[in-house]
Amino acid sequence: MIVKENQVQSVVALSASMEVAVRGENRMGEEANARKEIEAREEILSGSEIIVRALMAEGVDTLFGYPGGAVIPIFDALYDHKERMRHILVRHEQGAVHAAQGYARVSGKVGVALVTSGPGATNAITGIADAMMDSTPLVVISGQVTSNLLGSDAFQEADVIGVTQPITKWAHQVRRVEEIAWAISKAFYIASSGRPGPVVIDIAKDAQVNSCTYSYERTTFLRSYQPVPEPEEDRIKQAAELINRAKKPLALVGQGVTLGNAEHELQAFLEKGGIPFASTTLGLSAMPSGHPLNRGMLGMHGNVAPNIKSNECDVLIAIGMRFDDRVTGNLDTYAKQAKVIHFDIDLSEMDKNVMTTVKVVGDAKQTLPLVTDYLEERTHPEWLAEFEPLHEKEYDRVIRSELYPEGGAIKMGEVVNKVSEATRGKAICVTDVGQHQMMSARYFKFTRHRSLVTSGGLGTMGFGLPAGIGAKYGAPDRTVCIFVGDGGLQMTMHEFGTIMEHAVDVKIILLNNSYLGMVRQWQELFFEERYSSTRMKNPDFVKVADAYGIKGRKVTRREELDGAIREMLGHDGAYLLEVVVETKGMVYPMVPAGESITNILLGNSQ
């Protein structure tokens, strides 16, 4: 007990001395001001000012964050640059990182989040891990305790580098002001080049407060890091030869195409070779949904035809995808008949899950056109026709009743389809995680690139709302529709506060089934309908939105749906459309986890 009291005292003493320091800085006499002016001319700046200048040098104009003791100096510096650097104050640091992710995913730029030491940084972890799994370029700046206190269990100290190193592309601690510009420059280069990913820069408070001469140079080279492997001519030729000889080629399109801005190169490649393709969930908006060669989505809840055909094609062409287990099902039975060509920028993805015949390592924007040059123009009409009966089967057994039900409760797919049609496939679709996510991926139609923002690799509930906020900042001219479940919304619902404060115009479509639906689906199928802890008693969501000044409407009857969607899209500002959907809906088709990709459940509905 005594020990505890002592600790409390020392914490109080510490924060008290912190305040004195801050006040001391602010109380500057005229003399000091004059000196400051001279220093500015010589570009001797405080670490915090250097941070802000460096961010501006990297073209950052928006950041998402939350203040605290270890970053007050940075927030103080931001105060002077409000016109050029917008800070979006979120309600929880997880939201800051997800917002930065949403921003990065739709804009192609690096997303930036700013959080304080200790709990601020640990709250950011989920977002950082999510960005790592989905290769999202992020720079997360965390404050850290003063460098002489490092390792002493100081107030709000956490070993941020130790914790984040395995879930980042690079994590670096800055202890001296002289290192700041260098570290930020490196951070942006690493986050955005090659296979993108999150970088954490942990900056000790004294480095923020001390001063040094400022100059900034953007990093373009690090000897230990080669982001883009050079294309190998013989591999390019081998790939083209295989494709030219193929009778039944199938291309698998992943997010790597989007990350490499290679959508047009991909389209030219596919069209010249007449190659049917299907996308991973994250790869979906790289090609238009309505493209004549598009055969849909791959994987556990993907379309029947491309999953079956993965095991019948003769040449499988994977482009910027990583053969995730949700895409392949059981690897022992996956695509054994096919010769596999793998295009990827990351050598460590080659032969990781599926053994390849030809590895084309490099930037798809470079490698695809090189291969396209060697391609013979083809069509493959018979092969394309083979997909049709499978698609018809899926349509009859699953899609028709999901999109156009004849009575009964409203269905998720029905809502997604209506929103997609009402926005003419031009909106950005952001999702949370669960049944509604898979329904959105299945039934939202895309006509524009970078239009689906969803947590793929980590499957993070709570991602949708803050990511949608970030997406709106990344693409202010586009309509942002956030599909979210009743469970996931409540994981980050406090971000309604961010929407309120910054008047963020996002359309939130809550597909409320009063269940943790995706888990309930597994319980129904594999746990004898023992619904353990998946039924949820929910609040009045429209009232909650109302408390934040967000317009809302709850729809329970099908007749109201079209009107409500119209009202939502016509409304100037954020809108919550709660749609009460069937409680026990199922996402079909489904390949049970670990089973062969051709072992597809279609459910009982006719």
Add this chain to the structure above:
Amino acid sequence: MSKTLYTITVFSENRVGVLNQITTIFTRRQLNIETLSVSPSTIEGIHKFTITTFADDEVVMKKLVRLIDKRVDILKAYYNTDEDLVHQELALYKLSTEKVLEHGSIEYLVRKYNVRILEISKDCVVFLKAGHFAETQALFEELANTIGVLQFVRSGRIAITKSKVERLSDMLAKREEQKRALEQEKVME
């Protein structure tokens, strides 16, 4: 399945926390590190890690090395089996002087194992032996069974490939070239 001993060589920038980055990759792959030795390399600012581990096959090693290589601070990582390497470990043995004298002559031990004697004091005698694991182990067992060993320590493996050049120098030369080309491009713009 019997496992093979692989030696992994890693060159990295000399930066805090690199060892941690490397070991997490072993941990995630469920690979146990047998020995580890770290030292500055001949090139300033570059550190060399020599790590040994048992693994089922080369496929495991290939994946491991690619994951290590992918880390930003790592310059180069590769793996070898014993045939490709000249390798060595060091062992120190501390014996009680009294027991050594009781035992009588140690000349035969010194000759048989090529032992060097580093220290003789009133209390202890310290032997040094360089060699492969089996060799340092054999001496340990013989000493333990005859004189008794007070303390024993063995270093991690150090190794050199039998091929002509260190692969790192090739890589660095190529990177230098790429850097120059990049700078050229910048000037042109």
